[in-house]
Amino acid sequence: MSEQTPTQIHIIAGARPNFMKVAPLFHALKGENWCRPVLVHTGQHYDVNMSDAFFQDLQLPEPDHHLEVGSGTHAEQTGRVMMAYEKICFEARPDWVVVVGDINSTLACALVAAKLCIPVAHLEAGLRSGDLTMPEEINRIVTDSIADLLWTPSPDGDEHLKAVGVDDARIERVGNIMLDAYEMLREKIEAAATYQKLGLRPRDYGVVTLHRPSNVDDAQKLEILVDRIVSAAQRCDLVFAAHPRTRQKLNDFGLLEKLSGATGVHLVEPMGYVEFMGLVREAKLVITDSGGIQEETTYLDIPCITVRDNTERPITVTDGTNRLTVPASVEAAVDKVLSGNWPKSKKIEMWDGKTAGRVVASLRARVTAA
Structure with a gap:
C-alpha cells in the first residue's frame, strides 16, 4: 500500500x-x-x-x-x-x-x-x-x-x-449500516412530511408493505391479509405502499377493488427511500414482510408487525419492537398496538x-x- x-x-x-x-x-x-x-x-x-x-x-x-x-x-x-x-x-x-x-x-x-x-x-x-x-x-x-x-x-x-x-x-x-443511511438523510426525511400529503396526522396511522411470495402469491393468504387490513383500517388509517408485483396479485385474485375501496385504506404507489421513511418515522405502527424495515422500526421505536414465520434479524424481536405474526393474527396485533400493549425497543449497541x-x-x- x-x-x-x-x-x-x-x-x-x-x-x-x-x-x-x-x-x-x-x-x-x-x-x-x-x-x-x-x-x-x-x-x-x-x-x-x-x-x-x-x-x-x-x-x-x-x-x-x-x-x-x-x-x-x-x-x-x-x-x-x-x-x-x-x-x-x-x-x-x-x-x-x-x-x-x-x-x-x-x-x-x-x-x-x-x-x-x-x-x-x-x-x-x-x-x-x-x-x-x-x-x-x-x-x-x-x-x-x-x-x-x-x-x-x-x-x-x-x-x-x-x-x-x-x-x-x-x-x-x-x-447496522442501514441506520447510517437513515442518519445521513435524516434532515431530508424529516422535511419530507409524507403523511401531510396524504392528509394524515403524526402517530395516527399505520404503514403496510407486503411483497414476499409466501404472502402475496398465495390467494388464500392474501385474502386473509386483505380482510384483516380492511377491518383494522376501521380503527387506524393504513397506508398500503403496494409493490407492483403485489398490486398485480391483488388484481389477479380479485382483491384490489376490495382493498382500494375500503374506508381508512390509502393504497399508494411505491415510494423512494426519503419519502417512505418520512411516512414510517411518524407512523403508529408498521405491517410488513420486509427485512430492513424490521431494523428501522426498532431503531425508531415504532411497533412492527412482521407477517412471516421467521426472521434473519432476531435481535429486532428479542431487543426491539418487532413481532412475527401469521396473516390471521394481523388485526389482533394492530389492536394490541392501539391499546398500548406493545414492547418498547432497547438500545442496541452500535x-x-x-x-x-x-x-x-x-x-x-x-x-x-x-
Missing part, C-alpha cells in the same frame, strides 16, 4: 437496498487517501425508484462499472453476474471486494473474487432465518463461508457464525449511525497488516 497506488476496493450493489447500505461506506472511503472505492452496479434489479434523484439523495456518482444483468431465474442471474464481474476483475483487478446483504449479486461477486484469490468482505454477515426455502438464506450461508472478513450488525450475527466454526479472526461486529467509520477502520487495519 502506498499513496501513489491506493488500495482498489470494489463496492458491489445490485438493488436499491444495497445502494442505501453502501452509500455511507462509499462516502467514508472516499474521504481516505489510502484507498480508492470503485462502485460496481450489477443491475440485478430494475427499480422505478432508482432514478437520478435517488442517486442525488445518496450523493452517489454514476457507478464505475454497470454490469446490466437484469432479471431472470436465480441461476441465470447469478451466472450472468459472475461472468460479467469476472471480466471486470480481469481488466482491473481490485485489492478487496466488499459485498453487502444477501441478494444473488452478493453471492455471485463473492464467488468470483474468492476463486480469483481476491479478499472478500461481507457487510451484514451472520444474519440467519434458519429457513432454507428462502434463496436469500442460501446466499447468506455461502457468502459467509467464503468471505475473508465478516462484518456483523449485532451479537446474534457473531453467534451464528461461531456456531458453525468460523474463526474469531474473521468476525468483526461493526453495527446501531448508532457510525457503522461506516468502523468498517473503514477495520478494512484499513487488514490492508495495513497485509
